[in-house]
Amino acid sequence: MxxxxxxxxxxxxxxxxxxxxxxxxxxxxxxxxxxxxxxxxxxxxxxxxxxxxxxxxxxxxxxxxxxxxxxxxxxxxxxxxDPIFVLLPLFEAARMLNGKDLGKFRQLDEILYVEGYPGYQNLMSIAGKHMELVCEVKEVANMKFFRLDDSKVLTWLCCKVNSIKEAISKLGKNYAAQGERELLKEAVQIIRENLKGEPWLTVLCKKLQLDINEINDMAKTNDTSFxxxxxxxxxxxxxxxxxxxxxxxxxxxxxxxxxxxxxxxxxxxxxxxxxxxxxxx
Structure with a gap:
């Protein structure tokens, strides 16, 4: 057998x-x-x-x-x-920023075409509804065009941090005893794992009034002590x-x-x- x-x-x-x-x-x-x-x-x-x-x-x-x-x-x-983390670099590159220009609007199939990575095409069914949260969207002749919007991305990141912060505070007494600022740092640490330092982590820390160098130092400490x-x-x-x-x-x-x-x-x-x-x- x-x-x-x-x-x-x-x-x-x-x-x-x-x-x-x-x-x-x-x-x-x-x-x-x-x-x-x-x-x-x-x-x-x-x-x-x-x-x-x-x-x-x-x-x-x-x-x-x-x-x-x-x-x-x-x-x-x-x-x-969250697929937005994975798709964010693609949409950032697709708008082709040039100086003060806000960038180009592109169709979803153009943005998700990455040479050597056909796997992105499998995300066509969900990419649109998720990326509308962080993009400007224009509809022409029943076709949608997307352009990443920095202010929407920052708002979305802040919402993510707040959601994670609330979840962390409920994990146990040790976490619940931490101050607001410590919980905020913990949440940003988690976000950091799927986020580029420039520009997104930098602008997020600036918005939350956190020292990005302190966040990066915490990450190095966690990596070596794990x-x-x-x-x-x-x-x-x-x-x-x-x-x-x-x-x-x-x-x-x-x-x-x-x-x-x-x-x-x-x-x-x-x-x-x-x-x-x-x-x-």
């Missing part, structure tokens, strides 16, 4: 993600540019929502996958990301662009994928916990 993993190009990984509600039960992995670092980054687009990947791995750990053990105990999980091994989705485990769950019989180097070996004499994980419970340990 064929093994469920024998045709997979890479060893299985554990991903915590929303289950697509479509008829085919699939979402799409999209290769896009990170809005801050501008490096290639994988996103999950499903049911009209965009998700970013995070990765966590403890020093020791494995996963039980049916009758098999996956030695890699890391876990990938998806969290919602002990858990967390990094972007590693290349070997990163899914290729396309439908979720699509596999290949060969690895990225053209060699047949390794097969997982069953654990000889292994027991069901539930039985293991039952035995520990009964023994009172």
């Amino acid at each position: 064929a093994l469920w993993c024998e045709n997979m190009a890479l060893p299985p990984r554990v991903l915590v993600a929303p289950r697509p509600s479509g008829a085919n039960g699939q979402g799409n992995f999209l290769l896009l540019r990170h809005p801050k670092q501008e490096e290639e980054t994988q996103y999950l687009f499903t049911d009209g929502q965009l998700h970013e990947f995070s990765w966590f791995k403890e020093r020791y750990g494995s996963w039980f996958l049916g009758d098999y053990v996956c030695e890699d105990g890391s876990v990938y999980y998806c969290t919602l990301v 002990c858990a091994d967390s990094s972007p989705v590693p290349a070997p485990a990163c899914p290729s662009e396309g439908g979720v769950g699509n596999g290949s019989a060969k690895s990225s180097k053209g060699r047949p994928a390794k097969k997982l070996k069953p654990e000889v004499g292994s027991k069901n994980i539930k039985d293991m916990f039952r035995r520990v419970t009964r023994s009172g340990k």
Whole structure:
């Protein structure tokens, strides 16, 4: 009998993600540019929502996958990301600012055409309604034209900061005890992860009367003091662009994928916990 993993190009990984509600039960992995670092980054687009990947791995750990053990105990999980963050650099470039000129109005399909990144085309269905929050929109002959508006972007960023600040204050007593200014800094730190320093972080800090150098120094401190091994989705485990769950019989180097070996004499994980419970340990 064929093994469920024998045709997979890479060893299985554990991903915590929303289950697509479509008829085919699939979402799409999209290769896009990170809005801050501008490096290639994988996103999950499903049911009209965009998700970013995070990765966590403890020093020791494995996963039980049916009758098999996956030695890699890391876990990938998806969290919602506002598409405006991802689309903001595209709309900023599309208006082609020249001196004091406010820039050009462009159609959505022009703005989302990025050579080498066809994944942006998948966002056509949601880009318009989201970007209307931060753009001037003109409609000519039933066609919409968009131009990024700095004042609308700043208003949207301030709303984001306030929403995050309120959410942080409800996380626990330690956060609730923080002063208004400390909560504001925490919220800007989170926004900063998907925002370019120039011009948006600069104008946001100026609006909120925060020192951008202090915000950047806080970020450096957080990066060096974070002990858990967390990094972007590693290349070997990163899914290729396309439908979720699509596999290949060969690895990225053209060699047949390794097969997982069953654990000889292994027991069901539930039985293991039952035995520990009964023994009172």
